[in-house]
Amino acid sequence: GEDVEQSLFLSVREGDSSVINCTYTDSSSTYLYWYKQEPGAGLQLLTYIFSNMDMKQDQRLTVLLNKKDKHLSLRIADTQTGDSAIYFCAEYQGAQKLVFGQGTRLTINP
Amino acid sequence: DAGVIQSPRHEVTEMGQEVTLRCKPISGHDYLFWYRQTMMRGLELLIYFNNNVPIDDSGMPEDRFSAKMPNASFSTLKIQPSEPRDSAVYFCASSRDTVPQYFGPGTRLLVL
Numbered sequence: 001g002e003d004v005e006q007s008l009f010l011s012v013r014e015g016d017s018s019v020i021n022c023t024y025t026d027s028s029s030t031y032l033y034w035y036k037q038e039p040g041a042g043l044q045l046l047t048y049i050f051s052n053m054d055m056k057q058d059q060r061l062t063v064l065l066n067k068k069d070k071h072l073s074l075r076i077a078d079t080q081t082g083d084s085a086i087y088f089c090a091e092y093q094g095a096q097k098l099v100f101g102q103g104t105r106l107t108i109n110p
Numbered sequence: 111d112a113g114v115i116q117s118p119r120h121e122v123t124e125m126g127q128e129v130t131l132r133c134k135p136i137s138g139h140d141y142l143f144w145y146r147q148t149m150m151r152g153l154e155l156l157i158y159f160n161n162n163v164p165i166d167d168s169g170m171p172e173d174r175f176s177a178k179m180p181n182a183s184f185s186t187l188k189i190q191p192s193e194p195r196d197s198a199v200y201f202c203a204s205s206r207d208t209v210p211q212y213f214g215p216g217t218r219l220l221v222l
Contacts, residue, residue: 042114
């Protein structure tokens, strides 16, 4: 099928690390993306990883890719209240077809 | 830059009425996308433009939906006639390449 799967909710304490998981469908997908949607706003492209990479780090964000298991994760280190948002993973399936997961709502507890 | 601008932010209309959603992309972005978001189906691509030309409209649900981009700074998505199942949040996004980078805040449409 075409579904990109994510858990719907994640709650973490401020200062802890957040790990948001995603499973995708097509092992030949070239790019995988993470988007962030803050309350009342549209999505914004956060980061991406090319399929020939295992890991990509960008400041507090770390993306891990396990191609064998078709598993993608986004780790946010030292989670802050400003990280509260819905995070979407998306899989580029070719021919300009970008398939989004349902989104994971990240809640930060003080 | 003000980002992607959409109007209206909220629209409530009655079944059978015409609805027009508007979008102003980020200046310099050659690609413009229209998405629809519902609880049941998540985010779906309806249509996208490159340099004001529609490239792929295979996601447009049916003939009641139409989209135009008369110039690089403006696009419309029209639904005529509207139906209750069209109720959703409609996003416009723009980018410098084929993957949407910045989304607008969305138009929340409710068709009664």
